[in-house]
Amino acid sequence: QVQLQESGPGLVKPSETLSLTCTVSGYSISSVYHWGWIRQPPGKGLEWIGSISHSGSGYCNPSLKSRVTTSVDTSKNQFSLKLSSVTAADTAVYYCAAYSTGWFDPWGQGTLVIVSS
């Protein structure tokens, strides 16, 4: 059974870089799945951030493209997200999830990241 768990700082200062890691258990990250990041601002809807293949090929939301970096660490069975130059608008619950063509399942429990000085 695949399980995912996000980790990272809960508070990031404006203009700095948000860094999150998703640890996958019960499944090898090197296998067939791709892996994704989704966020949800407080009281708002879901927004796809980006996804990355098991081989490390990444792709992301065009609206965030210049600020997003994704990576995979197969030795730790983890994948990561970096979002640069954050502002208050980046305050959200960040979820990681396994991605098959067209859908995300399962999801991690989510982690709240607040951007504030």
Place this chain on the structure above:
Amino acid sequence: QSALTQPPSASGSPGQSVTISCTGTSSDVGGYNYVSWYQQHPGKAPKLMIYEVNKRPSGVPDRFSGSKSGNTASLTVSGIQAEDEADYYCSSYAGSNNFVFGGGTKLTVL
């Protein structure tokens, strides 16, 4: 890419059927059979309810069903129950490794 359009709210009495729409374009919903639906209870992570327009993952009750016509997809909950009260989000593959979500619909069981 723009978010898919969902009604902000829907409601029904226990036992009734409710349908939630999700409207996109020919570049996303209309162009691919990769529409999925997610249920989210307050404070919880989204849960996949429907994938590839009308397929149910194991464990999802068969009262949940999906369909698509043109650029609009729909989620129908037949015989709604109290535990179905939640937010529902549609999503679609949008080509070129892009993905888009709908704005979400709050389902209230009266």
